[in-house]
Amino acid sequence: MTEGCEFRDLYDQYDALGVSIVGVSFDSPAENKLFSFNNSFQYELWTDAERELALHYGAASFAQQPFATRHTVVLDDYGRWILTYAGVGNTVQHPNDVLADLTAIFSQ
Amino acid sequence: MCIWILRRQLYLVLGLWTLACSTAPGSRTLNNRGIDVAGGDSDTSVIGITDTASTQGEDIEPDVITMGDSGNEVMEADSFTLPDDTVVTDLNEPEDTSPPPVMPLPDGLVGSLADQTFSPGFVGVVNQDSDMVDPTVLVGSWTVLWFYPFASTFG
Numbered sequence: 001m002t003e004g005c006e007f008r009d010l011y012d013q014y015d016a017l018g019v020s021i022v023g024v025s026f027d028s029p030a031e032n033k034l035f036s037f038n039n040s041f042q043y044e045l046w047t048d049a050e051r052e053l054a055l056h057y058g059a060a061s062f063a064q065q066p067f068a069t070r071h072t073v074v075l076d077d078y079g080r081w082i083l084t085y086a087g088v089g090n091t092v093q094h095p096n097d098v099l100a101d102l103t104a105i106f107s108q
Numbered sequence: 109m110c111i112w113i114l115r116r117q118l119y120l121v122l123g124l125w126t127l128a129c130s131t132a133p134g135s136r137t138l139n140n141r142g143i144d145v146a147g148g149d150s151d152t153s154v155i156g157i158t159d160t161a162s163t164q165g166e167d168i169e170p171d172v173i174t175m176g177d178s179g180n181e182v183m184e185a186d187s188f189t190l191p192d193d194t195v196v197t198d199l200n201e202p203e204d205t206s207p208p209p210v211m212p213l214p215d216g217l218v219g220s221l222a223d224q225t226f227s228p229g230f231v232g233v234v235n236q237d238s239d240m241v242d243p244t245v246l247v248g249s250w251t252v253l254w255f256y257p258f259a260s261t262f263g
Contacts, residue, residue: 003256019250024233027259033236035259045236045259052230059255067257074219075253078207079227079246083219088254097218098252104214 003070003091004039010095011042017102024048024059025068058086072098 007021014021021043025032032045048068054060059071072094074083083101088094210224233241
C-alpha cells in the first residue's frame with residue numbers, strides 16, 4: 001500500500017472536511033498520469049519540475065535535487081502554510097495522522 | 109380665427125426657441141418621455157410638448173411648462189432605488205483585503221506548526237494532463253500537498 005493509495009482511500013473523509021489533496025513530485029506528467037491511472041487516484045498529481053514548491057516547502061534543499069523528499073504540508077484556505085510533516089516514515093499511518101490533525105482543527 | 113392664428117404663431121416661436129436652445133451647450137433631452145428640455149444659461153427652461161390634439165382639430169390650450177435650471181424636477185422623476193442586497197462601498201476608504209489571523213490550533217497535533225507564509229507564485233507546475241496549474245487553486249479551501257520521490261514507488 002503506497003502513501004498515495006492511503007490518501008485515495010481516505011479521500012471521502014478529507015473531502016467531507018472540505019480539504020483538497022494534491023500529490024507533488026518531479027516526475028513527468030506522463031509518469032504521474034500513469035501513476036494516477038494505475039491507482040485510481042481521485043486527486044491531482046503535479047509535476048514540480050523547477051522545484052518551486054519543493055524548495056519553498058522543504059521537500060527539496062537544492063534546485064538540482066533529483067527527487068523530492070517524502071514530505072507533506074497543509075495549507076489553509078488563504079494558501080497559508082499551517083502544518084509540516086517532514087521526513088514521513090510510516091506512509092500508511094501518515095495520511096491518517098494528517099486527517100486526524102485536520103479533524104481536530106475543524107472540530108475545536 | 110384671430111386667436112387661432114396667434115396661438116399658432118406662439119407655437120412657432122416656442123418651437124424655434126426650443127430648437128435653438130437644444131443645440132446650445134448645457135441642453136438636455138428626456139427621450140424616455142418624448143419631451144425635449146431646453147436648458148442653457150437662463151434661469152428658467154421651457155419644455156415644449158408636441159400638441160398632436162390640435163392637429164386633429166380639437167381646441168385645447170398648449171402645454172407650456174417652465175422649470176428651474178437646476179433640473180431638480182427631472183432628478184426626482186428619474187431617481188431610482190437600489191435593490192436591498194446592493195452593497196454600497198465608500199470608495200474613499202481603502203478596502204481591508206488582509207486575511208484574518210490564523211485560527212488557534214489545538215495542542216497535540218502530529219504535524220509541526222509552520223510559519224504561515226503564503227504559497228510562492230509558482231509558474232512551472234503542471235498537472236498529470238500537462239495543464240498549467242494556477243497558484244490560485246491553493247486559495248479557497250484547505251489543501252494537503254504531499255511530496256513523493258517517484259511515481260509508482262512503494263512505501
